[in-house]
Amino acid sequence: MIDLHLHSNFSDGTWSPDKVVMEAAKRGLKTIALTDHDSVGGIEIALRAAKQSGIELISAIELSTTHRGEETHFLGYFIDHHDSKLLACLKDCAEFRRKGVEEIVALLNKRGYNISMEAVEALSAHGYIGRPHIARVLCDLGVIERIKDAFVPELIGNGGDCYTPLSNLSVEEAIGIIERAGGLAIMAHPGAWPEPGKRIPDDDIESFVGMGLAGIECIHTRHSKVDKRHYIEMADDLGILKTGGSDCHGTYYNPVLIGSATIPSEWLTEMKNKLHLLKNGEFEFINTKSKNQNPNVKWSL
DSSP: OEEEEEOOTTTTOSSOHHHHHHHHHHTTOSEEEEOOBTOOTTHHHHHHHHHHHTOEEEEEEEEEEEETTEEEEEEEESOOTTOHHHHHHHHHHHHHHHHHHHHHHHHHHHTTOOOOHHHHHTTOSSSOOOHHHHHHHHHHTTSOSSGGGGSSTTTTSTTOTTOOOSOOOOHHHHHHHHHHTTOEEEEOOGGGSSSTTOOOOHHHHHHHHHHTOOEEEEEETTOOHHHHHHHHHHHHHHTOEEEEEOOBOTTSSSSOOTTSSOOOHHHHHHHHHHHHHHHTTOOOOOOTTOTTOOTTOOOOO
């Protein structure tokens, strides 16, 4: 089994990277990807644990962008997690994110919820802070019962009363960063944008392909069967890759999701074949169906 969307406590998951690997092995997973939000800090730990467990681990990341005023995520697979430009970008992202979290905390306090940055930071094992950490503080204070109850218009849901963007990266910048780090850029959970039950416009995905998007996350725990079929057909029609994963954040959500959304081995083989062609300069991406193809964007690394 193959699960290509997993988070550790180097972003907003509850498990350490080696715990992620251990839980994957326990559930019989053969290949996994550690896709922490805007962080590659856990990859080396996960790689060592995967080697000991006999699991294949793909170095990956999930970059946050802002598109149409909404938080929009892109997965990067097979990245060089030591790439200097990637690391510089992530440092800038962390600074922007921290300022955004401070603004969200201030907005919540104006509405009388009385939370502190210290309480939010105390929930972070490795310096990354995000909305799930704020949601946990709200849970601890008894404001809400479940983590997901924070992601509503009245609180910190996308565009909500106490929401402010936590990324200033554009889609094109994120795709470019992933490509320069030697990876494949994949649109994350397009059927849950910006929240479950809502899809990003198909035309937008076509425009991303023109920027160098390599594929779509078709299988996801927040995708319906209709979403899954739609995005598989769309990927095939556009001639791009298909991926998927559980988007497990450890025990943040109940039930634990790891291994609950997996992909066929053929999809992973297609990803590796595409990567091989790119790295050997044998493939140049031209999407003839995209209305927004940028003639200056080519898949050459």
